[in-house]
Each structure stands twice: as structure tokens, then as C-alpha cells.
Amino acid sequence: MKIYKAHIIYTPERDRFEVLENGYVAVDDDGRVAGVGSSLKALGCDDAEVTDFGNKLLIPAMNDVHVHAAQYHNQGIAMDLELLPWLDNYTFPEEMKFGSEEYAERIYRRFVNHLWRVGTMRSVVFATIHTEGTRWLMRHFEEAGMGAMVGKVAMNRNCPPALQESVEEYVEGFESLVNEYPGSEALVRPIVTPRFIPSCTPELLRACGEMARRHNLPVQSHLSENLSEIELVSQLEPESRGYADAYHSYGLLGPQPTVMAHCVWSDEAERRLLRDNGVMVAHCPTSNLNVASGMAPVATMLREGIKVGLGSDISGGHDFSLFRVMIYAIQVSKMHYQRSGHAVPFLSLSEAFWMATKSGGSFFGRVGSFEKGYDFDALVLDDSDLYPDDYSLLQRLERIIYTGDDRHIARRYCRGREIIAPLP
């Protein structure tokens, strides 16, 4: 048992922070939270040794539920196109490079280190079609001790031939990774990853659905990001009642845990389908603005009972930090608030924080909170240069989120283990 003392802040529910000034958290030998309390006595740990973080804050670590590892090189460039031409001109050419194991090893190492830097201890990741490259990404996460669901991408149409695999090649490559990473409780797991409907033939989509069922694995893809994309999907899937319905028809909308990125333009019927199938929306506001997609109605989704997590969506998004993505999520919700004449409320800070921690974390199991039984994924925040004495604990957290950066993250934990400078 390990005990940590700090100002502890987390969101057991969407609409409220739990704040323990000078609180204690007990972590068992499996890295799970044994309890949180305001004294050692309350924890029943009177004689335990305590790691005291003094005036620092302790919060759950960040969970990024949509990010493209293979677009790391393009972070912060190529912001001059919309989705479909952006894929053709920037993204696909970059992804082709991951046929080289040497390139994949090198870029994915930078990528995992960058996630670590911004305090993201779990992520749901797109790699590329390349099995060997994807294996490097999984190895890097495993070596770092950080959690990830890693997707070897399925695609076989509407993209360069070098980024297409046959259904058989896809299944063979994917199953080899499944065999290497079999544990359903493991920190690093494969995830079924059809890129999106325009990139996959019906046969490949069916094979993806079959992979998810046969191996009981989660699924990720993209949904209703951009109006041109949606129009294209309606042409490709004339029988479907919509984009999500098309995924559904291929067995790619549950019951396996499923995350769909963006959902900027999902209408009421589509949102109902997402809710009824327990699908998590990966809200990626930085990306949706950069690629000129639009503004997802996230406050509405939350009130409808849809699961929502946050995604950096590198490199559509430019910023790895989920602190920054939280800010954007709130800002986008304020534009809906303004435009609706205040009919739609905007997101509170606790809602944004909850999406980045407990809500997004639920895709990985019991992750993203300090309730008993949760994995101890945590960040220790040092705001000593932000005049902490002038502010309340919640204001200190708000200021770190709005004005801070990775310099304010002093320590990072994933499932109880401190992660220090993950990869050389």
C-alpha cells in the first residue's frame, strides 16, 4: 500500500468537483485506489508511510480518446485544407512512410514521449495499416508503462494503393497483434480500427465487425465529421438510414465498446443511435476548428445521455494537451449557447474535466477517478509560479488548465506506477 498526500481534486460526477484539501489517497499493490480521505485515520492507514506532495494538486491523469500517432510529423503544419483534400494532400502521404519500421519506431517514440509530457496516460490511437509499424507503437507504450488501445488501420479504397490492404491481409495482420497482446486487462491492447466508411469496402467493414466480435475487442472510427464526407458516405451507403446506421449494419456500433470521433453533424436520430448503443463520442474541438469541420453540440449530447470523451486528434488538432482541448470544448459550447439565445447551456469546467478524466477514462475500464477500485492514474501539479496563495484550490486548477502547460506537471502515474521519462 502506498499513500499520497496532496490537495486532491477529481470529478466523481459530471457536474461537481470533489476537493480534499490536504487529502490522502491510498493505492494498493495492484495500482488501484484503495481509498481517499481527509486523514490517514479515515483511510484506516494510521501507520502507513506517506509521500507528501505538500501544496501541490493531485488530479486524475488525462485520457485522450482520439489521436493519430502516424500524424505526429504533421503536428502544427498543413492547416490550409478541409478534411477530404487534407487527407489526400498531407495525411495519406505521411502515413505511407510508416511502411518503414525504422521510421515508425522513431516517430512513434516521439509520439509516446509527447503524450507523457502533457500528462496523457491513456489514449485511443490510430496507427496505420502497417502491422510491423503498429507493433512498434504497442511496444513503445508497453515499455513506457502507459495505457493505450492501438489501432492497426483497416482501409482498402479511396486512398493511395500503398495504403490499401486486402481483407485477408488486414485480418492476418490484425490477428497477429491480437495474439501478441491478448489480455483484456492489459495496459496496451489492440482496437478494431476501420478508418472510416469512405476508406473501407463493405467486405472490409464486415471483417472489422467480425474481428471485434470474435476477439471481444473495442472499436474506433470516425463519424459525421464534415459535410462533404457525410455526402460521400450517403452515396457509398445508399441503403443505410445514415452514417452511424451504416456502421451499425456492419456490426461496428456496439455491443463492443466503441468510440466514434467527431460527430460534429450527427442529427437527433444519429445521436439516439449512439446513445442506445453506448457509443462514446470523441469530441475533438481543436481539430474540428482547424479542419473547418464545424462545432459539435457537446453540451446537448451530454444532456441526452451520450458518453463523451475528449480527443486531441493530432494532427487535425494541433495541441496534445487535453487541458487545452478542455478549454476549446468549453469555448465551442459557448458558441452554441450564444447562437441558441442561451437555450443550450455551455459546458462547466467540471464537465470538461470529467470528459477528459472519468468519462474518457471509462473506455479503459475503471480509469479517470479516485473512487475506490479505480486505477491510480494521476498527475501531480505544481503551480508554485502561478501565485497559488492568491486563489482557491478550484481556481488554482482552473488557472493551470487555462494558463499552464506541461511545466506544471510534476509527476505522472499510470495504474499506480510513476512514469518517469518514458522512452530514451
Added chain:
Amino acid sequence: MKIYKAHIIYTPERDRFEVLENGYVAVDDDGRVAGVGSSLKALGCDDAEVTDFGNKLLIPAMNDVHVHAAQYHNQGIAMDLELLPWLDNYTFPEEMKFGSEEYAERIYRRFVNHLWRVGTMRSVVFATIHTEGTRWLMRHFEEAGMGAMVGKVAMNRNCPPALQESVEEYVEGFESLVNEYPGSEALVRPIVTPRFIPSCTPELLRACGEMARRHNLPVQSHLSENLSEIELVSQLEPESRGYADAYHSYGLLGPQPTVMAHCVWSDEAERRLLRDNGVMVAHCPTSNLNVASGMAPVATMLREGIKVGLGSDISGGHDFSLFRVMIYAIQVSKMHYQRSGHAVPFLSLSEAFWMATKSGGSFFGRVGSFEKGYDFDALVLDDSDLYPDDYSLLQRLERIIYTGDDRHIARRYCRGREIIAPLP
């Protein structure tokens, strides 16, 4: 004469970057650019001593044309209200503290240091009504060697009595600052600063217009930020043809150089008035999102020939960095692009950069470019941790803007002088 060598990037025009790989810039003894060229010979400086910045980038420094020094303490908190209640609940209570010289001295020191950190060498600043406090802000800028137009704020209605001054008190306090800082070429100058029409009686607004004319001083205020505010102004100024027209009637819309913050909701007629009077719009996209005001149509304004600069608008805005404000300006313009069915173009990187440098800088004189005769206001950027060898020079700049922070600013110059750790 001093000579600096680096990869030089600036925007002599709105729509293009000038890039000199391993270029030279010559700076005369008054701190003005004597010339830029690709060799010492081209500059006619064959035997000059050169400061060589190696593989670093050299760009014009940032110019923030709208920021509230007295809201420094509120940076990154209080994001849960719209403009008018936000003023009442957070902003005015904080501004009242600046009646204490000790408080003003301390907070303004932090504020100037923070501007320095993010590479902002010139700013157009709101202080408070307090003459002594405002004087501290001017002293701090002067001691730091950084340029600023500093506004003692005029207000006498619709705010707490402690933030109201009579017209006579305002004029007396303002003129005392004018007498202390008389030089029209000085780095630190006073600026006529009626807060906005709701805060000022017609008599006070007329006195402000009179101050601008009598002392030939620039003017700053707020315009058409929020729909409730605009409604309030239309009630307060029933005779006017609109918000800007009301300012105009008090002599506060030119011919003196004038900057109006926000202009989110300025209609065509108002925008024409701004253009015809040479008024600069301070575009503050972070603030406009945080305070749920809306999205200013900046790409449209630029195409209409309106001057536009960028403002951090601390603490409505949460981020001092004009790099970040540039990103938001582009993103907001992309939402107009999307919503207009691509009828309105979005801002290019060069347009955003130009607003933060040459366009905003024009409010201070010949500032914000490296053309001959411009003040040498510059930043040396070190992106050695961003894999510079993998990118073109313009991509390196784009990556610093989108993914970098103050750690990438190695040196800062204002009017030829290097500014090192400005205030203790």
C-alpha cells in the same frame, strides 16, 4: 550599426511571407532597421561585426492591441459568465483594488513581465481609473524598455462608485500623466480610454474626445462586443445611428489613431464607418469565445479594407501569447468559411501573422516589419527541440506558432535594444 544573422521571416504584405534563409538585418544606432539582405555585401556592411543566431528564426515581435493590465489577477478564472454580469461580478471588484498603489505596483510588475515572456514588445493597455496606479504601469513599461500605450480608464456610471471619477477628476488625472509622458515618439505614451459607452456619461465621453484632440493622442475603447451590450448602448444613445456612430459623435472615432476592441457584431454600416475613419479593430478571438460574445468576421473586415490587429484581452482572453491568438483568429475565420458555404475565405497564416506584427504594429508607428526605417522589434526563435531539420523554414515558423510556447523565444528586442528579464 549592429548586424544580426538568422533565418529572417516577416510579412511586408498581408498575403505573403518574406523569407531570407541565413539572412542579415542591419540595425542603426537609433534602433531602426537600416536594411535586410541575403549577404553583408548586399547590405553594404562588409566589415561589420555580426551577431550570428545560427539556425534560429528571427521574426518581428508581437504587438498586442488590446489587453487589460488590471485584470491580470483574473487570468484563467471566472469563465462562467457573459460580458455584463462578468464585469459586475469579477472585473470591477478586481479593478477596485488598484486604488492601492502597492497592489498596482505588484500586479503591474507581473503583468509587464508576462508580456515580455510571450514576446509582446508593444501593447495597447487598459489600466484603471486610478492615476497613481496607472503611473506605476507606465513606469514599469519604461523601466522594462518595452513599448506601450497606457490608458487611465474613464468611467462614471453603471459601475461601483469606487470606480467612478467626475469629469474634472478624470481630466486632471489624465493630464498629469500626459505632462509626465509627453513625447509622441516615446515608447510609453498615454492613450485616451473611455471604457465603453455604458460606463461613461455624454459629458465624460465629450471630455475624452477633447483630451484626444487637445493633446493629439490616440484613443482606445470597446465596440459591439456582445448583443446585450449593444442593446444597452442603443437605449443609452437613442439619437445615434449605432454604437460606433455614438463614439463618432463624441469625437472618439478619429482622426486621432483609434483602436476599438472586438467589433464582433459590427454590421456593414458600422464597418464602413470604421474603415472610413481609419479605425483599427482589435480582434480578440479567445476573449470572444470565453465570454460567449460570438465570432468576429475578420476575414471579411480585412477584405473590406479595415485595419485589424490582435488582442489577448486578458482576462476575457485567457492566454497572453499572440501565437495562440493567431491560431484562434484562423480558427474563428474557418467557422465563418464553413458556415458561409465557403463564400468567405478563411485567414491564411501570413494574414494572422501580419495582424500580430505589421498591422497591429502600425498603431505604434513603423513597427512590426523589417522594412527599412522600422523599429527593430524582434524575437529570436529557437526550435531546436521541434526537429527543425525535417521542415521548411515556413513550416518551422508554423510549428512554433501552433505547438510552441515562450520556451521557444530565445531573445527579445524592442526598438533595437535587447530586453533581458525586464523587471525584478
